[in-house]
Amino acid sequence: MKFFHSCWLFLGLLFPAFNWAVDIVPPSFDARLLQANDFYKHTETSEDFNETWSYSLFFTNGTKAYINFASLPIPSQGRKIGCDLSFFSPKWKNPSVGRQYPPERLIVQKDKKRMTIKEEYFMENIPGKGHRVFFSADKGGRFFVDITFTSAVPGIVPGNGIWKVGKEQMTQFIHIPYGKVTGRIGFNEDTIAVSGYGYMDHIFQSASSIDLVDRSLSFSMPYSDSMYAGRVSLSKNGFPLGYGVFIQNGKPEIITPKQILENGKNYSGKSFPKQELILTWVSSIPELKIDVSKVQQKFSILNNFDGWFAKKAAKLLMGGEVWFYRGRSFQEKKAIDWSLTGL
Secondary structure (H helix, E strand, C coil): CCHHHHCCCCCCCCCCHHHCCCCEECCCCCEEECCHHHHCCCCCCCCCCEEEEEEEEEECCCCEEEEEEEEEEECCCEEEEEEEEEEECCCCCCCEEEEEECHHHEEEEHHHCEEEECCCEEEECCCCCCCEEEEEEECCCEEEEEEEECCCCCCEEECCCEEEECCEEEEEEEEEEEEEEEEEEEECCEEEEEEEEEEEEEEEECCCHHHCEEEEEEEECCCCCEEEEEEEEEECCCCEEEEEEEEECCEEEEECEEEEEECCEECCCCCCCCCEEEEEECCCCCCEEEECCCCCEEEEHHHHCCCHHHHHHHHHHHCCCCEEEEEEEEECCEEEEEEEEEC
16 A cells, blocks of 8 residues: 555655755755666665656646556555556546556566566656657556657756665656657547657655655646746655756756745645745746646545545555645746645
8 A cells, every 4th residue: 555655755855055954965966967777777775665757748638647657565565566647637537547566567678778567558768859658557447648758858866866864865866857748648448649748757765755745746837948847845844855957948957945935934735735836946046936726636546446445544554645736827828737745
């Protein structure tokens, strides 16, 4: 069951200099481009080690697809490979699916630049132009995604991307801050050609994120001359964590969070906000305003559990029900796609 709170509340940890706690050691601030070895599965460093590759895909017909692949431990069952997909599509009534497999089903094929699970799910080619994500499942309906990035802004990370948090370590990579995508998606008998844009990041850590943070906010934008992408969260003490990318005329720059404000005050992350959130940055980058008052999709992780007992057990293990609130807002007529996650 740990799959459902380990692989979605995935966050990087990066405080502004004046907010660093004594047990937080960030990587260097020197930005570097991500490499092939950053993408592949990493060595497990603890029993609670978990690793997640995540895609947010936004299509011109209004449909959205969210995909996660994860390696993580599940109590009483050992290590598992998890795969999940959720669609935002009023036509399809927002279906979702989650699957689990033994760890040996995940095969890393570096010679083919590929990671595959039963050939039913795979990530192919190093993130960037030509990267492909494939997902097919038959559970509660027939799900299908086959999407290729036809262009991509280079992925960057501060230093080695590793934050030391007490005795634990967390790593966050933003592999594709923005890229054009094309391909096909389907649910049941309805399969359609799509195009649009996508965002992809990757988290691995030695402990479960739910013990470290209260809420996670991811954001991305259709292409413009200046745009944002990334993932920022709030610690148990209300500090903004994570990093983002500011893209200006196609060139990415790392940005670190200074504050998250709601109604002019620091947003604690203890509950879902009902007004506009304002993200400010340590650098002189303009603030990012995200209006979360209009939610397009409210999605519960428990949707992917079968039966009352499984749902009840998962809720107890997670300390509550984990929700995803998703939507689109606008800043100076520029669209911002966002997802806010937490109990």
